[in-house]
Amino acid sequence: ETGVTQSPTHLIKTRGQQVTLRCSSQSGHNTVSWYQQALGQGPQFIFQYYREEENGRGNFPPRFSGLQFPNYSSELNVNALELDDSALYLCASSSQGTRSEKLFFGSGTQLSVL
Amino acid sequence: SQQGEEDPQALSIQEGENATMNCSYKTSINNLQWYRQNSGRGLVHLILIRSNEREKHSGRLRVTLDTSKKSSSLLITASRAADTASYFCATAPGGGADGLTFGKGTHLIIQP
Numbered sequence: 001e002t003g004v005t006q007s008p009t010h011l012i013k014t015r016g017q018q019v020t021l022r023c024s025s026q027s028g029h030n031t032v033s034w035y036q037q038a039l040g041q042g043p044q045f046i047f048q049y050y051r052e053e054e055n056g057r058g059n060f061p062p063r064f065s066g067l068q069f070p071n072y073s074s075e076l077n078v079n080a081l082e083l084d085d086s087a088l089y090l091c092a093s094s095s096q097g098t099r100s101e102k103l104f105f106g107s108g109t110q111l112s113v114l
Numbered sequence: 115s116q117q118g119e120e121d122p123q124a125l126s127i128q129e130g131e132n133a134t135m136n137c138s139y140k141t142s143i144n145n146l147q148w149y150r151q152n153s154g155r156g157l158v159h160l161i162l163i164r165s166n167e168r169e170k171h172s173g174r175l176r177v178t179l180d181t182s183k184k185s186s187s188l189l190i191t192a193s194r195a196a197d198t199a200s201y202f203c204a205t206a207p208g209g210g211a212d213g214l215t216f217g218k219g220t221h222l223i224i225q226p
Contacts, residue, residue: 004156033213042202043157045213056212090156101206102147103214105156 003027004106006091012112013081021076021109023091032074033103034066035090043090049074086113119217120203126223133190135220137203138183144206146179147214148188151200160188160201190222198224 003026013019025032031050035043045058049068063079072093078085088110092103121136137146145164149157163170163179163186170177176189190197200221204214 035213035216040218042204042216042218043214045215048213058213092157101145102159102162103157104159105149107156 004091004093004104006089006106006109008109009107010110010112012114014114015081015083017081018077018079019081019111021078021089021091021111023074023076023093023106025072025074025091025093026104029093029095029104030072031094031096032068032072033092033094034074034076035092036060037088037090037108039087046076081113083113086111120201120220122220123218124221124223126225127193128225129193129195131193133193133197133222133224135188135201135222137186137188137217139186139203139205139215139217140184141205141207143181146177146186147204147206148175148177148186149202149204149216151202151219152198157202193222193224195224195226198222 005024007022033048034046036046037043046060046064047054048056052068065077068074088108090105090108092105094103119138127133143165145162147162148160150160151157161172161175161177163177165181174191179186200219202216202219204216206214
């Protein structure tokens with residue numbers, strides 16, 4: 001079991017609403033990345049934060065935004081929710097900065113958009 | 115978009131047998147990793163193989179990498195019921211903070 005914790009575990013929202021998901025990284029890790037996993041698919045990279053700066057982004061629109069705090073915890077914010085945003089959102093931490101090395105994943109937040 | 119493609123999509127074997135799953139990818143990589151996911155929850159890192167390595171072992175796991183064919187295989191020996199899970203390969207690009215690119219996974223079922 002990793003030391004990465006995510007909250008909440010489940011969330012139900014309505015189309016058009018905004019949502020904030022939270023992640024506490026494993027002790028000693030300064031890099032947090034977020035992934036979206038639709039049902040039956042593999043995770044897709046949303047973005048990565050290193051030392052409080054976004055330093056990598058996947059193919060997601062600007063309504064997906066994030067923050068990393070001085071203690072390296074992180075938030076994922078999604079505005080103007082769409083039905084297709086329904087997915088498992090996974091946070092992962094690592095200590096490698098800009099290199100894509102071994103990731104430690106949290107258990108995820110299951111988001112349902114109605 | 116998914117770079118890696120696992121094969122087969124699903125695999126059912128008897129406990130004690132060996133399980134082999136394959137992964138193909140499209141672009142050059144820095145490393146390739148395998149992860150396990152139980153019941154749609156968090157992923158657990160299994161093994162990482164770098165682009166200049168051809169084979170790696172970890173316990174009952176054996177991973178091979180063929181960069182000329184852009185493919186990798188994961189072998190689980192002496193399977194156990196607890197190995198039932200989805201297995202994903204993930205590739206890391208040649209440089210930068212582009213995150214990992216995952217395939218769609220192989221769902222492995224171990225019959226007791």
